[in-house]
Amino acid sequence: MTSGHSSPTSPDPTSIAVGQAIPSLVVEMTATRIVAGAIASRDFMPVHHDKAFAEMQGAPDIFPNILSDTAYCSRFLTDWAGPDAMVSRLNIRLGVPVFPGHTLTFTGSVTAVTQEGHEVVVDIGFVAKGDIGDHVTGTATVRLPGDITAT
Amino acid sequence: MTAVASTSGADDGGSADATDLDQRLAALIGQPVGGRGVSTGPDAVNVPMIRHWAAAFEDANPAYVDPEIAAGSRWGGIVAPPLMLQTWTMPTPTITGMAERGGVPTVTEGTSGLAVLDEAGYTATLATNSEFEITRYLRPGDEVTASTVFEAISQEKTTRMGRGRFVTWVTTYTDAHGDVVGRQRFTILKFDPSSAAS
Structure with a gap:
């Protein structure tokens, strides 16, 4: 299972503050989830669906492809930021792997809020921790329609 | 498995071969990564x-x-989900023969510039960084084309994985009008697994 659910609406941008925590996203990693993500992102590398092949490559099991990592990152961001959010930047550093049976937990917080034209630009720093350490660390920018300078 | 780069002790003796390798690597910058370097998605969004x-x-x-x-x-x-950007241009796999191709999903034409690094002993690969910049959200019907070129290849570094070089390529995604809809930078460490510190 995964925790959290997509918000049907975006937050009021004037309510977003630096330091504010983003609701966490917990993903219980399973072989099914890894295979589903790899194929949905059209990555047919066998290390993402064939355990015997992964073992031949020196891994203990199959592991998620990077496009699955970035997919969960964007889900973590928009579960909170809602349908009006535009994810305009996602920079990640890849850390230790996750395997079936591991739990991946995304946590993060707002690092900057600025106005750009008719959009509120929200910078976020986050980490996705797996069972053996940080799987992904990253920064992202989401843009919401609105004006935080209006009085 | 996180690659932590350190610049200390990165020296292979400065042989004539290394100079030649540096020149060959410098010549790759701006060149397509693999085959033609340009691919249009098999299906529209x-x-x-x-x-x-x-x-x-x-x-x-x-x-x-x-x-x-x-x-x-x-x-x-x-x-479309913004992080599907690369998915639209992923090549359709050829399942038959994948094992014989060492797990490569597609039948590739030509050689990749990465072969230069393989020949120099940096035979192993570890992905280290991925950066997406999204300039426009895609809608059903959009046709996406990806053009990928080498952007940077570092000097040799000593890392926890062994001696290696960081390689960054940049993919520019365009729509049917040729307008940029996003960019993706991807960095890998090509390293010599036999040189890892024990």
Whole structure:
């Protein structure tokens, strides 16, 4: 299972503050989830669906492809930021792997809020921790329609 | 498995071979990564693939999957998940023979510039960084083309994985009008696994 659910609406941008925590996203990693993500992102590398092949490559099991990592990152961001959010930047550093049976937990917080034209630009720093350490660390920018300078 | 670079002790003796290698690597910058370097998605952006993706990641963002809410959002209709950008241009695999090709999903034409690094002993690969910049959300019907070139190749570094070089390529994604819809930078460490510190 995964925790959290997509918000049907975006937050009021004037309510977003630096330091504010983003609701966490917990993903219980399973072989099914890894295979589903790899194929949905059209990555047919066998290390993402064939355990015997992964073992031949020196891994203990199959592991998620990077496009699955970035997919969960964007889900973590928009579960909170809602349908009006535009994810305009996602920079990640890849850390230790996750395997079936591991739990991946995304946590993060707002690092900057600025106005750009008719959009509120929200910078976020986050980490996705797996069972053996940080799987992904990253920064992202989401843009919401609105004006935080209006009085 | 995180690659931590350190610049200390990165020296292979400065032989004539190294100079030649540096020149060959410098010549790769701006050149296509693999085959032709340009690929157009086999299918235009479409709702079935969006729904398949949303189901796989259990991403219920209504902008992707709920036509009514999407219509009332800033988008005015269904948009593709921004991080599907690379998915649209992933090549269709050839399942038969994949094992014989060492797990490579497609039958590739020509050689990749990465072969220069393999020949120099940096035979192993570890992905280290991925950066996406999204300039426009895609809608059903959009046709996506990706053009990928080498952007940077570092000097040799000593890392926990062994001696290696960081290689960054940049993919520019364009729509049917040639307008840029996003960019992706991807960095890998090509390293010599036999040189890892024990």
